[in-house]
Amino acid sequence: MSARSALLLATLSLTACSAAEIPTPERAAPPAAVPAPATTTASAAAPATASASASAAAPAVVPRDPNVDKLQSAAQTDSRAYDMVRSLVDEVGPRLAGSLGDKAAVAWALRTLKDKGLENVRAEKVMVPHWERGQESGRLVAPYAHTLAITALGGSVGTPPKGLEGEIVMVESLDAMAAMDEAKVKGKIVFFSAPMTRTSDGSGYGKVAGIRHRGAVAAAKKGAIGVLLRSIGTDHDRLPHTGAMGYEKDVPKIPAAALAVPDAELLARLVGQGKPVRVSFSLGAKLLPDAESANVIGEVKGREKPDEIVLLGAHLDAWDLGQGAIDDGAGCAAVVEAARLVLGLGTRPRRTIRVVLFANEENGLRGAVAYAKDHAAELDKHQLALEIDLGSGRVHTTRFLVADASRPVAERIASLVSPLGIQYDKAPARGGADLIPLHAAAVPIVDLHQDATNYFDVHHTANDTLDKVTKEDLDQVVGAVATVAWAAAEAPETFARVPEELRKR
Ligand SMILES: [Zn+2]
Structure with a gap:
């Protein structure tokens, strides 16, 4: 299998825009309030490695860098992150890859990064898929007529203009689908009914997102004419959740859509009664030629080792249904604002802090792939990378994917964010979807795990709007990002490359 195939496979299994398959951290509940920055002293310091003995423990106390206290204080009192999210969603609007809104978002990002004082601001061209949703509707036909709340999965083909009608065959999982007799599926619409479990770490998402990615292929292999799935979400609103899906060469491409959770539960109850259930749906979706987009990049240039990079x-x-405020306007604002606060210190870190606003995370990861390709020659200079992509949820835990030799510096960084109520967990970081190519290139990674309890109520829906962003929580994220960025960029130690045995997911 080629490296590219492995990457794409990893992409499919990881699923964009989530804390996909992040195992539950063994940790205490996050604190209710952010304590004031600690005033620790060198004399109280314990060996940094002491905290490694527990899976989740308060990190060792180490001398504090006054710049860290300044950053954490500024994040609480002077953060403009919320206003940045508001600017993005109000001035740009929906911005699905390849759309006019996507182009407007690139222009907004260039303007914003320059306004914030970042250096070397530029757009690096990326060709992205251009998929359009079009008009869509769904209807229960039998046992009675009723409107269904549905939306196409991203990348789905459209239906014939008059729509698609058929009897429902309900299955719970991809394994159940694979085991089904072809005769029971042929000519029907497969309905995947698996629910998503609400968890604080978002791990419920990864357990069912594979159905969204691979359900259409699994059903088409058995002769199905279409696929509906219960939305991958934790709400009970009549708002379906979109998200990327995939097709395979030589398997018929059948239309695929998500049902709002209450509509999916209705279908499940009706099927449970043992009577034939028929539905029809119409999708106007279409795939257009690839369009030009860009990764937008800005930097805080390092004073001593400018060629070494800490990537934020x-x-x-963002998906087209909502405003993309939590996914991922909040993340964009958090990383840009963190860099702005570092600039406000009036002193530069040893290394360069590079902000990358990736193109096309939701339905292709073309931005992430292009970044790794365009910057292949300097990936070994990337010291540490993080991605924020879980709304404005407070950070409760940090993890690192680092070589053993870099564990002490990782633990020192963890100790610096502990005043923000953030636990250190020595389990390996996994990185966000845009970091997959960097992960493969042995770049050290840090995860700032955010509270995802309510994130999947609105994720990928029309309800992803600015009011779902909580300013105080977003500012805590900014403080965490700024601290990690500064501390990693300022650290005297060079981060070792991550050995392959540690990178196996
Ligand atoms: Zn996202």
């Missing part, structure tokens, strides 16, 4: 990532594109 988020993604600029």
Whole structure:
């Protein structure tokens, strides 16, 4: 299998825009309030490695860098992150990859990064898929007529203009689909009914998102004419959740859509009664030729080792149904604002802090792939990378994917964010979807795990709007990002490359 195939496979299994398959951290509940910055002293310091003995423990106390206290204080009192999200969603609007809104978002990002004082601001061209949703509707036909709340999965083909009608065959999982007799599926519409579990770490998402990615292929292999799935979400609103899906060469491409959770539960109850259930749906979706987009980049140039990079990532594109405020306007604002606060210190870190607003995370990861390709020659100079892509949820835990030799510096950074109520967990970081190519290139990664309890109520829906962003929580994220960015860029130690055995997911 080629490296590119492995990457794409990893992309499919990881699923964009989530804390996909992040195992539950063994940790205490996050604190209710952010304590004031600690005033620790060198004399109280314990060996930094002491905290490694517990899976989740308060990190060792180490001398504090006054710049860290300044950053954490500024994040609480002077953060403009919320206003940045408002500017993005109000001035740009929906910004699905390849759309006019996507182009407007690139222009907004260039303007904003320059306004914030970032250096070397530029757009690096990326060709992205251009998929359009079009008009869509769904209807229960039997046992009675009723409107269904549905939306096409991203990348789905459209239906014939008059729509698609058929009897429902309900299955719970991809394994159940694979085991089904072809005769029971042929000519029907497969309905995947698996619910998503609400968890604080978002791990419920990864357990069912594979159905969204691979359900259409699994059903088409058995002769189905279409696919509906219960939305991958934790709400009970009549708002369906979109998200990327995929097709395979030589398997018929059948239309695929998500049902709002209450509509999916209705279908499940009706099927449970043992009577034939028929539905029809119409999708106007179509795939257009690839369009030009860009990764937008800005930097805080390092004073001593400017060619060494600490990367702060988020993604600029968003699904078309809502405003993309939590996914991922909040992440974009958090990383840009963190860089602005570092600039406000009046002193530069040893290394360069690079903000990357990735193109096309939601339905292709073309931005992430292009970044790794365009910057291949300097990936070994990337010291540490992080991505913020879980709304404005407070950070409760940090993890690092680093070589053993870099564990002490990782633990020192963890100790610096502990005053923000953030636990250190020595389990390996996994990185966000845009970091997959960097992960493959052995770049050290840090995860700032955010509270995802309510994130999947609105994720990928029309309800992803500015009012779902909580300013105080977003500012805590900014403080965490700024601290990690500064501390990693200022650290005297060079981060070792991550050995392959540690990178296996
Ligand atoms: Zn996202």
